Amino acid sequence: MQTEVAPPPAPDSDIEIKLDARKVNFFYGDFQALHDASLSVQARKITALIGPSGCGKTTFLRVFNRMYDLVPGTRATGEVLIGGHNVLSPDTDVINLRRQVGMLFQRANPFPKSIFDNVAYGPHMLGWSTQRINEVVEESLKDTGLWNEVKDRLRRSALNLSGGQQQRLCLARALAVKPEVVLMDEPASALDPIATLRIEELMQELKERYTIVIVTHNMQQAARASDFTAFMLMNQKRAGEVIEFGPTDDIFNRPKDSRTEDYITGRFG
Amino acid sequence: MSLPLVRLLVDRVVGALVVLCVMVAAIPVLVLFLFVIIKGLPGILTPGFFTDSPHPQGVPGGGVLNAIIGTLEIVGIGSLLAVPVGALIGIFLSEYGRNQVGDTVRFISDVLTGLPSIAFGIFGYTVVVLTTHHFSALSASIALAVLMLPVILRATETALLLVPNALREAGLALGAPRWRVTLEIVVPAALGGIVTGALLAMARAAGETAPLLFTAFGNDIVQTNPLQPMGALALTIFRNALVPYPNLQDQAWAAALLLVILVAATNILARVYVRRIQR
Amino acid sequence: MATTRTLFDQELAELKSGVVRMGSMVEQAIADSMRALVDRDNALAKMVIARDQDVNELHRQLRERAFMIMATQQPVARDLRLIVSFQHMVLELERMGDHAVGIARAALRLNDLPQLKPYVDLPRMAELTESQVHEILGAVIEADQDRARAIAERDDDVDVLYHKIWEELLRYMVDDPANVQRAAILLFLAKDLERIADRVTNIAEDVVFLHTGRIVELS
Numbered sequence: 001m002q003t004e005v006a007p008p009p010a011p012d013s014d015i016e017i018k019l020d021a022r023k024v025n026f027f028y029g030d031f032q033a034l035h036d037a038s039l040s041v042q043a044r045k046i047t048a049l050i051g052p053s054g055c056g057k058t059t060f061l062r063v064f065n066r067m068y069d070l071v072p073g074t075r076a077t078g079e080v081l082i083g084g085h086n087v088l089s090p091d092t093d094v095i096n097l098r099r100q101v102g103m104l105f106q107r108a109n110p111f112p113k114s115i116f117d118n119v120a121y122g123p124h125m126l127g128w129s130t131q132r133i134n135e136v137v138e139e140s141l142k143d144t145g146l147w148n149e150v151k152d153r154l155r156r157s158a159l160n161l162s163g164g165q166q167q168r169l170c171l172a173r174a175l176a177v178k179p180e181v182v183l184m185d186e187p188a189s190a191l192d193p194i195a196t197l198r199i200e201e202l203m204q205e206l207k208e209r210y211t212i213v214i215v216t217h218n219m220q221q222a223a224r225a226s227d228f229t230a231f232m233l234m235n236q237k238r239a240g241e242v243i244e245f246g247p248t249d250d251i252f253n254r255p256k257d258s259r260t261e262d263y264i265t266g267r268f269g
Numbered sequence: 270m271s272l273p274l275v276r277l278l279v280d281r282v283v284g285a286l287v288v289l290c291v292m293v294a295a296i297p298v299l300v301l302f303l304f305v306i307i308k309g310l311p312g313i314l315t316p317g318f319f320t321d322s323p324h325p326q327g328v329p330g331g332g333v334l335n336a337i338i339g340t341l342e343i344v345g346i347g348s349l350l351a352v353p354v355g356a357l358i359g360i361f362l363s364e365y366g367r368n369q370v371g372d373t374v375r376f377i378s379d380v381l382t383g384l385p386s387i388a389f390g391i392f393g394y395t396v397v398v399l400t401t402h403h404f405s406a407l408s409a410s411i412a413l414a415v416l417m418l419p420v421i422l423r424a425t426e427t428a429l430l431l432v433p434n435a436l437r438e439a440g441l442a443l444g445a446p447r448w449r450v451t452l453e454i455v456v457p458a459a460l461g462g463i464v465t466g467a468l469l470a471m472a473r474a475a476g477e478t479a480p481l482l483f484t485a486f487g488n489d490i491v492q493t494n495p496l497q498p499m500g501a502l503a504l505t506i507f508r509n510a511l512v513p514y515p516n517l518q519d520q521a522w523a524a525a526l527l528l529v530i531l532v533a534a535t536n537i538l539a540r541v542y543v544r545r546i547q548r
Numbered sequence: 549m550a551t552t553r554t555l556f557d558q559e560l561a562e563l564k565s566g567v568v569r570m571g572s573m574v575e576q577a578i579a580d581s582m583r584a585l586v587d588r589d590n591a592l593a594k595m596v597i598a599r600d601q602d603v604n605e606l607h608r609q610l611r612e613r614a615f616m617i618m619a620t621q622q623p624v625a626r627d628l629r630l631i632v633s634f635q636h637m638v639l640e641l642e643r644m645g646d647h648a649v650g651i652a653r654a655a656l657r658l659n660d661l662p663q664l665k666p667y668v669d670l671p672r673m674a675e676l677t678e679s680q681v682h683e684i685l686g687a688v689i690e691a692d693q694d695r696a697r698a699i700a701e702r703d704d705d706v707d708v709l710y711h712k713i714w715e716e717l718l719r720y721m722v723d724d725p726a727n728v729q730r731a732a733i734l735l736f737l738a739k740d741l742e743r744i745a746d747r748v749t750n751i752a753e754d755v756v757f758l759h760t761g762r763i764v765e766l767s
Binding site: 254265267 | 552553556622624625627760761
């Protein structure tokens with residue numbers, strides 16, 4: 001029993017939908033993990049996915065860049081439209097998709113290489129010139145606020161950075177290939193409060209150029225940092241569903257669904 | 270007696286037992302080392318040990334130059350064969366081998382590890398010596414290569430499996446194809462383990478005797494043609510141990526000491542290397 | 549539904565009962581102050597003035613508690629709307645208490661003077677106002693926004709009476725300068741009643757906000 005998800009906003013020349021997920025169903029073998037999940041992600045806005053553990057928000061996120069391809073026995077039905085093309089279809093260039101749709105993970109995972117080589121890896125793989133690579137590395141590190149901290153030790157190992165710095169480095173690495181959408185899977189959950197706030201500040205700056213979708217179990221973070229919020233829950237058959245989706249201001253002031261309100265006020269049984 | 274006191278006593282007793290066990294385990298090794306050092310030192314210090322080839326039996330003097338060069342060359346060629354092949358198989362097993370093919374390869378590798386080393390010698394003899402009608406260093410190298418293969422293969426696979434999956438995900442999420450992720454991210458991250466595995470396999474091969482008996486066969490003169498029979502330290506020890514000439518027996522002990530030093534040095538080198546790249 | 553925030557719920561319940569308690573105190577003060585005027589009872593008037601201290605103290609406590617809850621419990625959605633509405637209501641109630649004190653002081657001054665005229669409309673206006681106050685407190689307890697809207701609409705009745713009283717007192721002042729002092733005091737007293745009724749409308753708006761999250765001008 002699912003309340004109607006808020007219909008996407010009326011077509012408006014000001015509103016651009018960057019990523020449109022329509023009735024996505026996801027299966028691990030026979031087990032259904034997502035049921036008819038839909039989401040309209042607006043361009044250059046931050047959309048947050050919230051919900052209790054196991055509600056499928058990370059699963060949903062990973063459908064957007066086909067990361068589930070790596071796990072045998074998984075399949076997804078439905079559509080995820082990016083640039084008018086359904087990325088779930090078998091003829092999608094998955095490699096290019098993952099360049100266009102970048103991902104930041106829960107725990108920072110820099111390569112055991114130098115700081116420079118980490119950020120340069122994507123561009124290097126795309127065959128860009130050395131000059132362009134140098135420019136992009138500097139740009140990306142500046143965009144994530146790391147440049148001043150690391151410009152004198154670009155050739156040193158990335159593993160010597162602090163946790164917050166490593167996560168920002170991973171973000172710079174993802175941005176270096178100039179994606180359009182950045183997916184963030186609980187990016188600050190392993191960080192201390194100050195590092196967390198820095199990431200959130202970064203997100204506000206980055207959203208002028210990038211579309212961001214963030215999964216978070218920290219409700220205050222979703223309320224603080226996002227423009228739109230989607231609330232997900234596991235249904236009786238343990239498949240995740242989108243219960244409510246709308247502007248963050250509305251969700252946190254006057255949610256339409258009582259389940260949403262119970263969750264965000266912490267009254268969740 | 271009060272409980273804390275009992276606990277303290279038991280703690281001390283068990284601690285003492287553990288130390289005793291360590292000593293029991295370590296003492297034979299130490300005794301062996303000391304024995305080899307004491308027995309081998311005179312031979313090593315004899316002038317000509319490193320520079321001369323063996324003299325005919327009964328003639329005093331001589332050295333093991335032929336054997337040193339032989340061991341280095343046979344193990345060297347064997348490594349050139351085993352390391353790339355073993356590493357590649359290991360990479361395959363770790364990244365693409367989570368299936369029946371991979372399991373079969375692993376099973377065969379485990380069986381090979383358990384084979385007595387003379388079996389590899391017979392393999393080399395049958396495949397190379399009988400067909401070329403020659404004893405040769407090459408046949409020994411091939412025998413040793415097959416011996417080293419499972420060790421390198423398993424070490425490589427283990428090293429790669431130890432690389433956290435998060436790194437693979439990070440590479441793939443950037444839009445890198447699988448082969449790039451494997452070669453440019455995972456393998457460099459596992460390099461320490463792979464190199465260590467290779468070094469240890471080489472050290473083991475250097476000490477093997479049985480595979481060399483009827484492949485390299487041995488040679489008392491210095492010669493570097495791999496298609497001809499060649500000497501080796503292990504062979505020198507084997508043969509000189511049984512002859513009644515004191516100078517040759519001394520050389521056997523000294524060769525044993527040299528081998529021990531070689532193996533120990535390789536092990537230390539491997540550890541130092543791992544520590545260096547972890548920084 | 550099961551709740552995982554029993555302490556928080558308790559605090560919210562205590563806050564609400566504090567608001568209701570303050571409402572009754574203010575309700576009583578209004579009734580007593582009018583009684584002090586009509587019965588010419590100075591002792592009662594003085595008691596109203598003294599008891600306003602308690603009202604102010606309760607106001608202070610409730611404001612502080614509401615703030616503390618917000619700082620420590622990070623309320624959102626309906627919890628936040630609840631606390632914010634209560635804070636506002638409590639402010640309105642405190643002002644109402646001040647108006648009741650104004651009426652009591654006016655009574656004290658008038659009781660020393662001969663009564664200007666029989667009090668007819670003023671008690672009627674007071675009755676209406678007191679009824680409004682009582683009703684809105686009921687709407688707060690029941691969290692009933694429809695009832696609150698209905699109460700806000702009846703504010704017009706109070707206004708009509710207020711204008712009638714004004715015109716009558718103005719005539720008294722024009723007829724005889726000796727009436728001016730008492731008439732003026734009565735004018736301000738009527739003003740106090742009118743302000744109380746206005747604040748009832750404000751509280752009604754708070755009840756609506758509690759439900760809808762929207763600030764709506766009522767009446």
